Amino acid sequence: MSSNNLDTLYRQVIMDHYKNPRNKGVLEDDSLTINMNNPTCGDRIQLTLKLDGEKVVDAKFEGEGCSISMSSASMMTQAIKGKNIEEALKLSEVFSQIMQGKDYEDDIDLGDIEALQGVAKFPARIKCATLAWKAMEKGLKEE
Template sequence: MSFNNLDQLYRQVIMDHYKKPRNKGKIEDGALTVDMNNPTCGDQIHLTMNVEDGIVTDAKFEGEGCSISMASASMMTQAIKGKDIDTAIKLSKIFSDMMQGNEYPDDLDLGDIEALQGVSKFPARIKCATLAWKAMEKGLKEEK
């Protein structure tokens, strides 16, 4: 697949998550809650997660922001469901490395998250992509 076709595919994946976000909403009743914002561009996230026996059993988000920020939140909530806290935090660190343009393990299938690789070429947008991930990491570290 040529670079242009791959770039177009990635844009389509991002727009799909932006227009039809997965796990949009809020978990009530005792959920772990984290609110964060990106003052640079105005992105805001309200992340709620259920953690039972060290496993993220559910994750939802509400917020406002650009397509990259909201698509990333959608992808992140999908990625962490069913993962233990340490694995979710490790995934956040891998994502952060990817946003810095660093390689990640070849045997790791990031699924739709790979569509955000191109953001690393736009330093001003990296904070948009990492906002939800930082919120998740903060919440899970506090939970731990």
């Protein structure tokens, strides 16, 4: 597949998550709630996580922001559901490497997250893409 076709496909995946976000909403009960914002651009997120021991059983988000920020939150909540805390944090570490333009372990299935690789070429947008991930890290490390 040509680079141009791949870019088009990635843009479509990002816009699909932006227009049709997965896991949008708020979890009630014993959920862990993390609020973060990016004062540079105004993106904000409220992430709620439901844990059962060491496992992330559910994840939802609310917020406002650009297509990169909101689609990244959608992708992240999908990716961490059903993972244990260690796996979720490892995935966040890999995502951080991707945002820095670094190589990552090939055996990790990124799914739709792979569409965000191009963000690394735009340093001003990296904070947008990583906002939800930083919220998840903060919540899981404090828990």
